[in-house]
Amino acid sequence: MNDIIERIKQLKEQKNALILAHNYQDIQIQDVADFRGDSLQLSILASEASAEIIVFCGVKFMAETAAMLNPAARVLLPVLDAGCPMADMITGEQLRQFKAAHPGAVVICYVNSSAEVKAESDICCTSSNAVKIVRSIPVNQPILFVPDQNLGNWAARQSGREIITWNGYCPVHHWQFSPARIEDLRKQYPEHTLLAHPECPAVILDQADKVMSTSGMMNYCANHDKVIIATEVAMIRYLQHLYPQKSILPLAPGAICQNMLKTGIHDLLRALENEEHLITVPQDIASKAVKCLDRMLELSR
Ligand code: 13P
Ligand code: SF4
Numbered sequence: 364m365n366d367i368i369e370r371i372k373q374l375k376e377q378k379n380a381l382i383l384a385h386n387y388q389d390i391q392i393q394d395v396a397d398f399r400g401d402s403l404q405l406s407i408l409a410s411e412a413s414a415e416i417i418v419f420c421g422v423k424f425m426a427e428t429a430a431m432l433n434p435a436a437r438v439l440l441p442v443l444d445a446g447c448p449m450a451d452m453i454t455g456e457q458l459r460q461f462k463a464a465h466p467g468a469v470v471i472c473y474v475n476s477s478a479e480v481k482a483e484s485d486i487c488c489t490s491s492n493a494v495k496i497v498r499s500i501p502v503n504q505p506i507l508f509v510p511d512q513n514l515g516n517w518a519a520r521q522s523g524r525e526i527i528t529w530n531g532y533c534p535v536h537h538w539q540f541s542p543a544r545i546e547d548l549r550k551q552y553p554e555h556t557l558l559a560h561p562e563c564p565a566v567i568l569d570q571a572d573k574v575m576s577t578s579g580m581m582n583y584c585a586n587h588d589k590v591i592i593a594t595e596v597a598m599i600r601y602l603q604h605l606y607p608q609k610s611i612l613p614l615a616p617g618a619i620c621q622n623m624l625k626t627g628i629h630d631l632l633r634a635l636e637n638e639e640h641l642i643t644v645p646q647d648i649a650s651k652a653v654k655c656l657d658r659m660l661e662l663s664r
């Protein structure tokens with residue numbers, strides 16, 4: 364294993380490559396990455412990077428976003444079919460029809476969406492800035508939110524705004540957590556704080572002590588010892604690896620994102636060796652989509 368890590372480090376230097384890893388990536392990938400983070404942090408890092416190559420260890424919409432924000436870099440996704448089922452729950456054509464049914468509405472798209480959907484949207488958001496983005500929209504303007512109904516509805520409750528949401532969802536966050544499980548763990552661990560990702564349904568978010576992005580959770584755990592987390596378990600495993608002395612527990616051990624799991628350390632090595640898989644977005648789509656990303660970044664930096 365040490366040989367593989369050494370080889371990755373050598374290739375990274377030789378090729379002027381930057382390795383970005385989402386917080387859901389496995390321990391080996393996170394340990395060798397230059398930066399780890401949530402979707403917003405990684406988008407900002409990608410947009411500012413001066414490396415010739417960005418290897419994005421995550422899922423496809425993240426690499427597409429990096430490619431649009433940094434057209435000078437070659438962006439590689441180590442496993443081509445690492446996608447996001449929620450991002451696939453709306454197409455550009457479906458969004459065009461949704462807009463036609465609600466003329467005059469502003470479209471906010473969660474970053475977990477295809478480049479084509481971003482190109483049809485007015486402003487993008489991530490889990491860490493969704494409420495702020497909603498609040499930036501003039502009060503008299505109707506809002507459409509795609510594709511995540513849970514994040515959209517949560518942002519609506521937080522901001523007091525009415526939002527019409529698409530009915531997409533993340534299969535991991537939507538299906539894996541239950542109020543009964545919260546009740547059980549609360550009884551067993553009464554001193555623990557429950558953190559939940561805003562992709563969870565309202566029945567879970569209503570019972571959480573805090574709702575935050577994956578990096579919000581990483582930061583919280585740096586300063587607290589007893590935590591239960593409602594999000595994907597690879598990140599919780601990474602937290603347990605960072606803080607073996609703390610009690611950091613998953614709300615559901617089965618909450619696994621099969622797509623995030625696809626990228627292993629051998630895939631990362633192969634990506635650097637062969638410079639694959641290059642992610643590109645057609646210029647006509649990228650030129651529109653980047654506007655909705657830039658609008659978000661202007662409000663977030
Ligand atoms: P974060 O932006 O909070 O990392 O969330 C991304 C994601 O895909 C969660 O499922
Ligand atoms: Fe998509 Fe859910 Fe996986 Fe995040 S956890 S990448 S939203 S499927």
